[in-house]
Amino acid sequence: MFKLLVLPGDGIGPEIVRETLRVVDWARNAGLRIELSEALAGGASIDAVGAPIAEDVVEQALASDAVLFGAVGGPKWDHLPRPQRPEMGILRLRQALDLYANLRPAVCFDELLDASALKPELIRGLDILIVREATAGVYFSLPRANEVGPDGQRRAYDTQAYTEAEIARVCRTAFELARTRQRRVCSVDKANVMETGALWRAVATEVAADYPDVELSHMYADNCAMQLVRRPDQFDVIVTDNLFGDILSDAAAALTGSLGLLPSASLSGLGQGGNSRGLYEPIHGSAPDIAGQGVANPIATILSFALCLRWSFDRADLADRLERAVRRVVSSGVRTPDIAHPGVAAVSTIEMTDAVLAALAAE
Ligand SMILES: NC(=O)c1ccc[n+]([C@@H]2O[C@H](COP(=O)([O-])OP(=O)(O)OC[C@H]3O[C@@H](n4cnc5c(N)ncnc54)[C@H](O)[C@@H]3O)[C@@H](O)[C@H]2O)c1
Numbered sequence: 001m002f003k004l005l006v007l008p009g010d011g012i013g014p015e016i017v018r019e020t021l022r023v024v025d026w027a028r029n030a031g032l033r034i035e036l037s038e039a040l041a042g043g044a045s046i047d048a049v050g051a052p053i054a055e056d057v058v059e060q061a062l063a064s065d066a067v068l069f070g071a072v073g074g075p076k077w078d079h080l081p082r083p084q085r086p087e088m089g090i091l092r093l094r095q096a097l098d099l100y101a102n103l104r105p106a107v108c109f110d111e112l113l114d115a116s117a118l119k120p121e122l123i124r125g126l127d128i129l130i131v132r133e134a135t136a137g138v139y140f141s142l143p144r145a146n147e148v149g150p151d152g153q154r155r156a157y158d159t160q161a162y163t164e165a166e167i168a169r170v171c172r173t174a175f176e177l178a179r180t181r182q183r184r185v186c187s188v189d190k191a192n193v194m195e196t197g198a199l200w201r202a203v204a205t206e207v208a209a210d211y212p213d214v215e216l217s218h219m220y221a222d223n224c225a226m227q228l229v230r231r232p233d234q235f236d237v238i239v240t241d242n243l244f245g246d247i248l249s250d251a252a253a254a255l256t257g258s259l260g261l262l263p264s265a266s267l268s269g270l271g272q273g274g275n276s277r278g279l280y281e282p283i284h285g286s287a288p289d290i291a292g293q294g295v296a297n298p299i300a301t302i303l304s305f306a307l308c309l310r311w312s313f314d315r316a317d318l319a320d321r322l323e324r325a326v327r328r329v330v331s332s333g334v335r336t337p338d339i340a341h342p343g344v345a346a347v348s349t350i351e352m353t354d355a356v357l358a359a360l361a362a363e
């Protein structure tokens, strides 16, 4: 019996998670044995208990096999000081669960070529995996402050710090995953400007020595942003730090057509036999601009549950079925507004999920 903790969060979070839970029910009916529990995170938790995540929820997550996370944040909480903001809920979880490897696959469905901002010939067959370091770097390093300095001026600073162990372990995950794909890793840094970048490059090169069957290349982060838009098919696996990974994965999402399509898995290593503890969430946020309208695309969250089936619940068979069903639905022309054809009526969040469930039932 696996334990799944569900944290819907804010904005469109509860809308897309509610629909994904219908897919969780499908998996249970297909024989998956899980115990579900639900708790608050982000702004919803701030409103209820005064903190972006309660310590007992962190404990619950630690005692679970997997966490399904919606999204957090919104204008209502934007005035709060940083440590009390909704976004701290997800950052606290990533760190408490030591989820250092954030896998962000960007796969372009041929059926959605028209939804991308790029020309079809640039993105046909696109399949990139971004492995983002997620528990260190500038998101977590100290010191950091926003204060009045000795000269009376306001000043703010963050610290970007990495140890060799933090770099090596995420690079290992990237190399291991590359072995299941095209065996090419591009390590992305700013070794030309930053000390952390120079260390990142050195450690990535050292780790590569253990993977002679995988090709390693290095690229500066600014060039990588440009190359993702210019010729994205040159990439197989990209491994990079926390901040660059955040930015580059949103750019990769735009290649596929919509932020509403890209899932993610945050893991503490790859574990054995498909049962690592993980947190699964779409890469997008709480989308306050469309929250409450019932039009958010649930696919990123549904595909995040597919990753959960594969990485935490040892059910690659169900993950494959679910991914195939999503692909069939999209190719049949069912589209939420973010991926809609001009002039073709778009469906709602619920109708998109109905279509996925119908495709699963029709198998
Ligand atoms: N992991 C998370 O919880 C997470 C991630 C990113 C941003 N955020 C937070 O979300 C809030 C909004 O941030 P933002 O506007 O910069 O980013 P966002 O990802 O929420 O939205 C960016 C754009 O993409 C659209 N979009 C996002 N998801 C969609 C979906 N499923 N279907 C259709 N369209 C979708 C939105 O409507 C918006 O136009 C902020 O408070 C931010 O901090 C949270």
Ligand SMILES: CC(C)[C@H](C(=O)O)[C@@H](O)C(=O)O
Binding pocket: 073, 087, 090, 091, 246, 283, 285
């Ligand atoms: C909400 C925020 C803390 C988060 C991040 O920056 O990691 C988000 O942008 C993401 O990509 O998951």
Ligand SMILES: [Mg+2]
Binding pocket: 246, 247, 250, 283
């Ligand atoms: Mg982000």
